[in-house]
Amino acid sequence: MESVLQVIFSAVFVSTILRVSTPLILPALGGLIAELGGVPNIALEGMMLTAACAGVLVSAYTQSEWLGLLAGVLLAEIMALILGFFHLNLKADIILVGLALNILASGATIFVVYLLTGDKGSSSKLVSLQMPTVDIPFIKDIPVLGEILSGQNLLTYVAFIATGLVWLFLYRTRPGIHVRAVGENPDAARSVGINVTAMRYLALLMSGFLAALGGIHLSMGYVKFFQRDMTAGRGFIALAAVYLGAKHPVGTLIAAVVFGAADALSIQLGNLKIPSQLVQMIPYVVTVASLILYAVVRKRQAAARQRKFQQASL
Numbered sequence: 001m002e003s004v005l006q007v008i009f010s011a012v013f014v015s016t017i018l019r020v021s022t023p024l025i026l027p028a029l030g031g032l033i034a035e036l037g038g039v040p041n042i043a044l045e046g047m048m049l050t051a052a053c054a055g056v057l058v059s060a061y062t063q064s065e066w067l068g069l070l071a072g073v074l075l076a077e078i079m080a081l082i083l084g085f086f087h088l089n090l091k092a093d094i095i096l097v098g099l100a101l102n103i104l105a106s107g108a109t110i111f112v113v114y115l116l117t118g119d120k121g122s123s124s125k126l127v128s129l130q131m132p133t134v135d136i137p138f139i140k141d142i143p144v145l146g147e148i149l150s151g152q153n154l155l156t157y158v159a160f161i162a163t164g165l166v167w168l169f170l171y172r173t174r175p176g177i178h179v180r181a182v183g184e185n186p187d188a189a190r191s192v193g194i195n196v197t198a199m200r201y202l203a204l205l206m207s208g209f210l211a212a213l214g215g216i217h218l219s220m221g222y223v224k225f226f227q228r229d230m231t232a233g234r235g236f237i238a239l240a241a242v243y244l245g246a247k248h249p250v251g252t253l254i255a256a257v258v259f260g261a262a263d264a265l266s267i268q269l270g271n272l273k274i275p276s277q278l279v280q281m282i283p284y285v286v287t288v289a290s291l292i293l294y295a296v297v298r299k300r301q302a303a304a305r306q307r308k309f310q311q312a313s314l
Contacts, residue, residue, distance in 0.1 A: 011144045011147040011148050012147070013264060013265075013268055014148045015147060015148045015151075015152070016264040016267060016268065017257065017260050017261045017264045018148070018149075018152055018156055018260075019152060019153065019156060019221075019222065019264075020222075020260045020261075020263045020264045020267065021159070021256055021257045021259070021260025021261070021263075021264075022153070022155055022156045022159045022214070022217045022221070022222075022260075023048070023214040023215070023217045023218045023222065023231075023234055024214070024234055024237060024238050024241060024256040024257075024259050024260050024263075025159040025160070025162070025163070025214070025252075025253055025256040025257070025260075026155070026158075026159050026162065026210045026211065026213045026214035026217070027044045027047075027048055027210060027211040027214040027215075027234065027235055027238035028238035028239075028241040028242055028245070028252045028253075028255070028256045029159075029162055029163060029166045029210050029249065029252060029253075030044065030206065030207035030208065030209065030210030030211045030214075030238075031044055031207060031211075031238050031239050031241075031242045032166065032242045032245070032247060032248075032249060032252050033166065033169075033170070033179065033203050033206045033207050033210075034203045034204055034206075034207035035183070035242050035247060036170065036179060036180050036183045036203070036247060037179045037180075037182055037183045037199060037200050037202070037203030037204070038182055038183035038184075038186060038200060038203075039083075039084070039087065039088075039094060039183075039200045039203055039204055040094060040095070040098075040239075041080075041083070041098065041204060041207045041208075041211070041239075042094065042095050042098025042099060042102070042239070043079060043080075043083050043097070043098035043099075043101040043102055043105075043235075044207070044211045044235035044236075044238055044239060045102045045105070045231050045233070045234070045235025045236060046079060046098075046101040046102035046103075046104065046105030046106070046235070047076040047079050047080065047101075047105070047207075047208050047211040047212060047215065047235070048076075048211050048212070048214050048215030048218065048231045048234065048235050049102075049105045049106065049109055049215060049229065049230070049231045049235075050072070050075045050076060050079060050105045050108070050109060050212075050215070051072030051073065051075060051076045051211070051212035051213075051214075051215035051216050052072065052109075052215035052216060052218045052219035052220075052226055052230060052231065053072075053109040053112065053113065053123075053219070053226045054068070054071040054072040054074075054075045055068040055069060055071060055072035055128075055215070055216040055219055055220050056068065056123050056126065056128040056219045056220060056224075056225060056226040057071075057112070057113070057116065057123065057126070057128070057226070058070075058071035058072075059128045059129040059220065060123070060126035060127055060128040060129070061126075063129065064129070065129040065130065065131055065132070065220060068128070068129065068216070068220060069131065069216055069220070072212050072215060072216045073209060073212040073213070073216075075212070076208040076209065076211055076212035076215070077205055077208045077209060077212070079101055079105070079208060080204040080205050080207060080208030080209075081201075081204075081205070082097075082101065083097055083098060083101060083204055084200065084201045084204045084205075088197050088200055088201065089197075102235075106229055109226070109228075110228050113226060113228075120228065121227065121228055122225050122226060122227040122228065123225050123226040123227075124225045126225070128219075128220070128224055128225060128226075129220065129224070130153075130220050130221060130224050131153055131154050131155055131216070131217070131220050131221045132153075132154050133151055133152060133153050133154065134150075134151070134152065134153075134154055134157060135150050135151055136149060136150040153217065153221035153222075154221075155213055155216065155217040155221050156217070156221070158213060159213075159214075159217075160253070162210065162213075163249050163250065163252075163253045164249075166249045167249040167250065169206075170249065175199070175202065178194050178199050179199050179200075179202060179203050181194060182194060182196050182199040182200060182203075183203075211235070211238075214234070214238070215231065218230055218231065218234075233284070237259050237283070237287050238256065240255070240259070240287050240290065240291055241255035241256040241259060242255075243291075243294060244258075244290050244291070244294050255290070258286070258290070259283060259286060259287060259290075262282050262283045262285075262286035262287075263282070263283040265282055266280060266281075266282040266283055269282070
């Protein structure tokens with residue numbers, strides 16, 4: 001028990017939380033924008049997986065991490081356009097299209113990796129690159145705090161900065177307000193001249209961009225290779241963070257960090273004499289428990305509002 005507490009209350013553990021939370025924060029923010037735009041992006045998982053694979057392969061063959069980043073983003077954006085086209089233009093169910101894209105991404109990434117490396121499990125035979133880490137001047141020399149905040153991957157800092165930028169976009173810019181208006185009441189938005197289809201395409205494209213960054217962090221920040229289905233449900237956990245965060249950027253960030261803490265705990269406990277099966281369950285148990293708690297709280301809030309309405313009508 002003492003060793004477990006030592007792990008939890010260490011600077012290394014807090015630093016790990018920030019690192020592990022990054023591929024949850026970024027797609028969660030993307031899922032938030034899509035959700036508020038009225039086009040829930042179930043394909044976050046597939047977009048992350050595709051970007052992770054493309055980033056590794058392109059960086060390996062070009063020896064440029066930035067070209068790898070660009071390739072991952074472009075493929076995720078293409079997937080976002082496909083999702084938008086089938087749903088917005090062909091009127092297909094967005095949930096079904098999203099699930100289809102997830103399945104396609106899972107199979108296509110392994111197929112491409114196998115064609116290039118002959119390995120169906122990972123791209124470890126290729127020499128791929130990582131996104132750079134950043135040492136923050138002055139802060140890096142501060143004991144404990146420097147160990148936590150400095151030396152993180154570039155995309156970790158991007159994730160936290162993106163939270164503020166998403167908030168500014170949604171609540172302080174005209175396109176962001178239009179996206180929220182379209183999500184709340186598309187008919188009312190259309191009546192005042194807002195192009196509903198264009199705003200929803202914008203929401204999906206922004207969602208795809210952020211999901212791509214999360215996927216690239218997995219394969220080019222978290223590790224240096226692509227592994228089969230390495231997203232491991234993070235796209236769906238990111239969606240859960242959107243709802244647990246009350247569909248607000250700050251709340252979504254906090255929820256994603258909580259899930260990241262559970263994942264970091266499972267990583268640290270894996271080094272101790274604890275059954276690996278139990279350790280690997282931790283992030284998913286926390287996700288399910290959080291969703292149950294969220295549902296209970298929402299139900300009680302709805303019941304309280306109903307009672308107030310009934311009392312007011314008497």
